Amino acid sequence: MPGQPQPPVPVPSVPPSPWSALPPAAPRRRPDPVRDRWEPAMRLAIDEAALAPATGDVPVGALILDPSGAVIGRGHNAREAVGDPTAHAEVLAIREAAAARQAAARGGEPTGGTPGEDSWRLSGCTLVVTLEPCTMCAGAIVLSRLDRVVYGALDPKAGAAGSLWDVIRDRRLNHRPEVISDVLADTCSEQLRAFFETHRE
Numbered sequence: 001m002p003g004q005p006q007p008p009v010p011v012p013s014v015p016p017s018p019w020s021a022l023p024p025a026a027p028r029r030r031p032d033p034v035r036d037r038w039e040p041a042m043r044l045a046i047d048e049a050a051l052a053p054a055t056g057d058v059p060v061g062a063l064i065l066d067p068s069g070a071v072i073g074r075g076h077n078a079r080e081a082v083g084d085p086t087a088h089a090e091v092l093a094i095r096e097a098a099a100a101r102q103a104a105a106r107g108g109e110p111t112g113g114t115p116g117e118d119s120w121r122l123s124g125c126t127l128v129v130t131l132e133p134c135t136m137c138a139g140a141i142v143l144s145r146l147d148r149v150v151y152g153a154l155d156p157k158a159g160a161a162g163s164l165w166d167v168i169r170d171r172r173l174n175h176r177p178e179v180i181s182d183v184l185a186d187t188c189s190e191q192l193r194a195f196f197e198t199h200r201e
Helices: 039-049 089-105 135-143 185-199
Strands: 061-065 071-076 126-131 148-153 178-180
Touching: 039 061, 039 071, 039 126, 039 148, 039 185, 061 089, 071 089, 089 126, 089 135, 126 185, 148 185
Parallel strands: 126 148, 148 178
Antiparallel strands: 061 071, 061 126
C-alpha cells in the first residue's frame, strides 16, 4: 500500500571467483634503465659460469665487452681445473681481452684497441661478472684500465667493489672504473647457492 515500507528485494548470492583464492601477485620490480641495459650480457656471463662446476670450480663467469659491445674476452673460475690460485673468472677474461687487443694492434681483427706499447689497456671496455670481484681481481681491473665493472651477486665475505672493501673506487688510486651492481643478482646468487648445496658437506 502507498506509504508503507516495501520489503527488501532479495539479492542473489554470487559464487566466489576462482581467482580470489590465488595469492596476491608479487610486486613488479621497477624498471631500472642502467641495470636493465646490462642484463643480456649478464645472462651470457651466467652461461659462462655454468661451465665451472664440471671441474669442481665455483660458478663465477666473466665477460669483457669492447666499446661496441662485442665480447673480446671471457672466462670462468678454473682454479681447480688448472691448479692456479689466480685463475679467477675476471683474471682469465682480462687476459684474453688484453691478448685480443694486442693482436689487433699488430694487425689482427680490430677490437677497439689502439696500436702502440699500451695496446693491452682495456680502456673503453666493460667487465661483466656474476659475483662481486675479490681484492685480487679488483687490482687486476684497476691495472687493466677497464672503464666499467658490472656485477651480479654481492660478496659480503670477500667483495672488493663496495661490500667488504672498495678497492675499485679507492680515491687514492689513479684509475677508478664505474661500478654497477645487482644486475640479475638473484639469479647469480641462486647459481652459487645451488653449487654449494651439492659440492660442500
